Amino acid sequence: MMRTIHVVAIAAFCAACSSCSTSAADAGDDASAEDAGLSSGESTTFNVGGGSMAINEEGTKLADSLFDFDPTIDPTTTAAQNAAAIGANIQMNLGSSCGTVSVMGADVTVSFGAPPGCTLTNGNVVSGAVSLVVSQSGGTTTIALALTSVVCNGEPLSGTASFATTNGTTFAVTTNLTSSDKTDSAQLTVTGRAGSYTVSGTSTLKENGLSSALTFAGLTVALGQCYATAGALTVSSGPVSETLTFDANTPTTGQVTAQIGKRTTTLTLPPYGSCPTARTPPDAGRALGREGGP
Numbered sequence: 001m002m003r004t005i006h007v008v009a010i011a012a013f014c015a016a017c018s019s020c021s022t023s024a025a026d027a028g029d030d031a032s033a034e035d036a037g038l039s040s041g042e043s044t045t046f047n048v049g050g051g052s053m054a055i056n057e058e059g060t061k062l063a064d065s066l067f068d069f070d071p072t073i074d075p076t077t078t079a080a081q082n083a084a085a086i087g088a089n090i091q092m093n094l095g096s097s098c099g100t101v102s103v104m105g106a107d108v109t110v111s112f113g114a115p116p117g118c119t120l121t122n123g124n125v126v127s128g129a130v131s132l133v134v135s136q137s138g139g140t141t142t143i144a145l146a147l148t149s150v151v152c153n154g155e156p157l158s159g160t161a162s163f164a165t166t167n168g169t170t171f172a173v174t175t176n177l178t179s180s181d182k183t184d185s186a187q188l189t190v191t192g193r194a195g196s197y198t199v200s201g202t203s204t205l206k207e208n209g210l211s212s213a214l215t216f217a218g219l220t221v222a223l224g225q226c227y228a229t230a231g232a233l234t235v236s237s238g239p240v241s242e243t244l245t246f247d248a249n250t251p252t253t254g255q256v257t258a259q260i261g262k263r264t265t266t267l268t269l270p271p272y273g274s275c276p277t278a279r280t281p282p283d284a285g286r287a288l289g290r291e292g293g294p
Contacts, residue, residue, distance in 0.1 A: 041240050042260055048212045049235035049244055050270035052205040055177055055184045057221060057228070058155040060199060063163060065093050065124050066110070066132065067143060069192020071168030075141040079106040079134040082141055086132060093120045108132040115151060123224045127151045140166050147177070153226070154273020156180055169193070173201070182207045188216065196222045198231065212237040225251035226275035244269075 117127025
């Protein structure tokens with residue numbers, strides 16, 4: 001994903017003039033952070049943003065594979081009834097030849113097996129195991145997840161996440177997930193609709209003793225796509241703050257528009273899994289009685 005485009009002249013000029021501006025025309029149409037005249041700190045902040053985006057995006061994709069955001073959960077029923085609905089939804093996504101799911105009361109356990117695990121009917125590729133506990137309180141249904149050695153679309157995920165909803169489509173999400181040497185703790189709002197969902201909120205990413213703050217603003221994730229198709233992500237690390245804007249081409253190109261101080265440039269997101277190659281949305285979502293999910 002990170003393609004080499006030499007912009008030594010631009011980098012030298014920016015080093016001498018901190019107020020200069022780079023653009024896709026200056027740095028090439030497919031510039032990586034290192035190749036677009038960014039300083040070391042700016043490049044690191046950009047890569048941090050890409051890493052946190054991957055953790056949160058794949059975490060929500062996994063959850064939507066377990067209980068559809070559009071919706072599986074019905075807060076007017078009991079915890080056990082919702083657990084049964086989750087179990088049935090997981091089994092449909094597993095199909096008949098991969099993985100196992102069991103339901104006992106309000107508890108659900110699913111095993112996707114050792115890597116490469118299962119290719120789900122909605123297109124996601126998952127290995128590892130997830131346990132879910134459903135609880136009900138005052139009209140709110142909460143699904144607590146524990147992830148063990150999960151890999152979702154190439155992104156390793158372990159830790160915990162909870163999804164609380166009063167209507168089955170809008171979830172207050174709290175996560176504490178680890179991916180390789182990165183730990184991401186997030187407070188998000190996820191809103192599901194047919195074929196996509198949106199993510200807003202904040203997270204803190206810690207890596208190699210450094211901490212970065214991230215703000216997600218209306219990131220829209222569509223069925224079968226690696227990256228968001230709309231919305232923005234702001235990443236702050238020390239004195240550096242960058243805003244990355246996603247558009248309809250991002251899932252195919254892996255590119256975002258980056259606003260860094262007074263500069264605007266087009267950058268390619270750090271790679272993970274098979275991204276930025278866009279996957280063709282499968283028809284299986286409709287077979288499951290919904291128009292889609294990631």
